[in-house]
Amino acid sequence: MDTWQPPQTAPPSEGPLLDTFGRVADDLRISVTDRCNFRCVFCMPAEGLKWLPKDEILTFEELTRLLGIFVSLGVRSIKVTGGEPTVRADLPTLVSMFREAGPELDMSMTTNGILLDRLAEPLALAGLDRVTVSCHSLMPHRFEGMTRRDALDKVFAGLRAAEEAGLTPIKINCVVIGGENQDEVVDFAAWARRFGYVVRFIEYMPLDADHAWERAKVVPSRQIVDAIGRVFPLVSEGPDHEPAASYRFADGAPGGIGVIASVTEPFCETCNRLRLTAEGQVRSCLFALEELDLREPLRSGATDGELASIIRTAVWRKWSGHRINHPDFVQPERSMSMIGG
Ligand code: SAM
Ligand code: SF4
Numbered sequence: 253m254d255t256w257q258p259p260q261t262a263p264p265s266e267g268p269l270l271d272t273f274g275r276v277a278d279d280l281r282i283s284v285t286d287r288c289n290f291r292c293v294f295c296m297p298a299e300g301l302k303w304l305p306k307d308e309i310l311t312f313e314e315l316t317r318l319l320g321i322f323v324s325l326g327v328r329s330i331k332v333t334g335g336e337p338t339v340r341a342d343l344p345t346l347v348s349m350f351r352e353a354g355p356e357l358d359m360s361m362t363t364n365g366i367l368l369d370r371l372a373e374p375l376a377l378a379g380l381d382r383v384t385v386s387c388h389s390l391m392p393h394r395f396e397g398m399t400r401r402d403a404l405d406k407v408f409a410g411l412r413a414a415e416e417a418g419l420t421p422i423k424i425n426c427v428v429i430g431g432e433n434q435d436e437v438v439d440f441a442a443w444a445r446r447f448g449y450v451v452r453f454i455e456y457m458p459l460d461a462d463h464a465w466e467r468a469k470v471v472p473s474r475q476i477v478d479a480i481g482r483v484f485p486l487v488s489e490g491p492d493h494e495p496a497a498s499y500r501f502a503d504g505a506p507g508g509i510g511v512i513a514s515v516t517e518p519f520c521e522t523c524n525r526l527r528l529t530a531e532g533q534v535r536s537c538l539f540a541l542e543e544l545d546l547r548e549p550l551r552s553g554a555t556d557g558e559l560a561s562i563i564r565t566a567v568w569r570k571w572s573g574h575r576i577n578h579p580d581f582v583q584p585e586r587s588m589s590m591i592g593g
Pocket of ligand 1: 288294295333334335336337362363364384385386425426427454455456457458459460588589592593
């Protein structure tokens, strides 16, 4: 059994954030809260989770200082996420602080969209470039079943506001679950064409807090591409820097589709991601079983150099890839909303 062994060597003390497999981490997901106003069935239980106490969450100043260090280490793009990032009070102020720390950063946000109708404009003015809005059904009743919130109209209003604020191109994240919404993939593609969205279909991953994930509910991305391609012929855009394999419509219609095949076609070999949780743990993989703490050293006077060295170590210790498809797979203790997807 080829279980992961941490490297015995030390990371390089300069240059890009490298791991022992030669991958460079330059894309950071920053979770700004573990809280959420939805209860998606594939993520969180109906009663929610035990939220972190406020004093355990990094402050705006702490998050911004860490971001500055990540940028000095070569991070070029960030995704603000959560939990639901828009429930963090005064988010536009944080985004403007991030923009100051990284004027050249590509900065986007993943959100459930419910508060975007009032936040899109202030976020765009604060320096956010784009949004990805999660939407798992275009049918109000089914949307409510999957998110446990009757909120599809609010999400549509949020999407309109994002468009008006110029937070474009808009991406849509749609988690596809067998027996729930897989019959909607062609409707999503038609919707993408109508509004110019890039809809990314995500395979259901074993990161739900309820541990209800079953392999039988994973809809292979290949099937999704084939089903859409039969109705709207697709042209592959080839590999890009995203985990999604992207396709445009052969007839030149606006928008496009992408598939994130984390389970059936893992893309670990080219992964350039790194994650910071809301309470300051750095994780080198969604499925990592270890994380390194930045908050305690940050709060007890560590220098930027010392914090950078912890980040370098976390990346250096990144494993070759997740083990979802191995018999020894262990689901991480943190579920998706506590990591920052
Ligand atoms: N609350 C925001 C949202 O839902 O967009 C951002 C955080 S959420 C954890 C990030 C992404 O992870 C969302 O697109 C969500 O649909 C997706 N996600 C959550 N649980 C998942 C699971 N078990 N498998 C695959 N994707 C999941
Ligand atoms: Fe909240 Fe996003 Fe998880 Fe849904 S997927 S419960 S919106 S964190």
